Amino acid sequence: DGGITQSPKYLFRKEGQNVTLSCEQNLNHDAMYWYRQDPGQGLRLIYYSQIVNDFQKGDIAEGYSVSREKKESFPLTVTSAQKNPTAFYLCASSLQGVNTEAFFGQGTRLTVV
Amino acid sequence: EDQVTQSPEALRLQEGESSSLNCSYTVSGLRGLFWYRQDPGKGPEFLFTLYSAGEEKEKERLKATLTKKESFLHITAPKPEDSATYLCAVQGGDSGGSNYKLTFGKGTLLTVNP
Numbered sequence: 001d002g003g004i005t006q007s008p009k010y011l012f013r014k015e016g017q018n019v020t021l022s023c024e025q026n027l028n029h030d031a032m033y034w035y036r037q038d039p040g041q042g043l044r045l046i047y048y049s050q051i052v053n054d055f056q057k058g059d060i061a062e063g064y065s066v067s068r069e070k071k072e073s074f075p076l077t078v079t080s081a082q083k084n085p086t087a088f089y090l091c092a093s094s095l096q097g098v099n100t101e102a103f104f105g106q107g108t109r110l111t112v113v
Numbered sequence: 114e115d116q117v118t119q120s121p122e123a124l125r126l127q128e129g130e131s132s133s134l135n136c137s138y139t140v141s142g143l144r145g146l147f148w149y150r151q152d153p154g155k156g157p158e159f160l161f162t163l164y165s166a167g168e169e170k171e172k173e174r175l176k177a178t179l180t181k182k183e184s185f186l187h188i189t190a191p192k193p194e195d196s197a198t199y200l201c202a203v204q205g206g207d208s209g210g211s212n213y214k215l216t217f218g219k220g221t222l223l224t225v226n227p
Contacts, residue, residue, distance in 0.1 A: 035217075040138050042117070042217035042221075043157075043200070058214065101147055102215060104156035 002027045006105035007090050012113050013078070013085065019107045023091035029103075030096035032074035036060060037088040037107075046089075049074055050096060052103045078110060086112050114142045115149050115205045119218035126191055126225050134186040134199055134221045142206025146184050147215065149200040157200055160186075166200050191225045 004025045013019045025032065032052050035043040045058030049068040063082025068074055074093075078085045088109050092102040117138045126132055138146065145164055149157035161170045162178040170177050174195065176187040186199055202215040 004156075033215075040219065042219045043202075043215075044216055044217075048214065092156075101145075101159050101162050103159060104149075106156045107154070109154075 004091060004093055004103060004105035006089075006108050008108060009106065011108055011110045013110060015112055016080045018077055018079050019110065021078070021089055021091075021110070023074045023076065023105060024072055025091075025093045025105075026072060026076075027093055028071075029093035029101075029105065030071070031094045032068070033092045033102060034064070034066065034074070034076045035056075035090045035092065037090060043090065046076065048108075085110055114217040115203055117201055117203055117218035119199075119201050119221050122219070123222040125222070126188075126223070128192055128225055129190045131187070131189045131191070133188070134223070136184040136186070136201030136218055137182060138181075138184070138200050138201075138203045139225060140203045140205035140216075144204045144206050146179055147204070148184070148186055150203065151198045151220070152201055153198075160199075178204045188223070191223075193225045193227050196223055196225045203212055 007022045032046040034046040037043050044060050046064050047066045049055035052071050055066050065077045070093050088107050090107050091105045094100045094102040116139045120135045139209040145162050148160040160176040166181045167177050174189050178185045198220040200220045202217045
């Protein structure tokens with residue numbers, strides 16, 4: 001089945017550690033995105049990529065890094081510089097171009113312990 | 114800057130009691146308005162895309178409409194399984210090169226009691 005797979009579903013991080021969240025899609029979509037969701041807030045864009053080997057910062061990129069070495073994969077690293085990393089992280093993909101809906105994975109819940 | 118406001122924040126209905134959710138937006142050149150459904154602990158599920166004022170789309174008990182300033186998600190004779198958070202997002206045409214960016218509202222939490 002085509003779709004977007006995020007792993008792990010739950011992730012625990014100690015303060016000062018970097019962690020990487022995985023996102024893989026087999027929809028043959030060019031564009032991929034990372035959003036962060038906090039209780040009572042809308043989804044906020046962290047990074048997005050329109051094509052392989054290219055990505056742009058979203059609204060809240062500080063403390064995060066990404067790579068796009070393959071069309072299917074868009075991993076997100078939450079670095080120790082991110083002061084409040086506990087959140088629900090959502091990866092999405094869409095066909096390149098505007099006016100196209102984005103499809104989401106099932107999310108990764110990150111908790112700092 | 115694009116903005117999306119959804120109301121009410123929460124809505125509780127009895128099964129069969131029809132109602133509407135509102136999504137008000139300000140955007141420089143609307144390219145698309147999107148409705149999603151999100152269940153607790155899950156990723157948003159795509160429902161509809163609307164592109165221009167006057168457009169309407171339907172899916173089972175849901176109907177989405179669009180004006181120049183807002184969109185409504187009408188729920189007819191809801192069932193308990195319609196309980197979820199409904200998210201609205203817009204994609205604008207003047208976002209400094211971020212042509213793929215979606216701006217989301219905070220959502221409306223719908224609860225349908227049997």
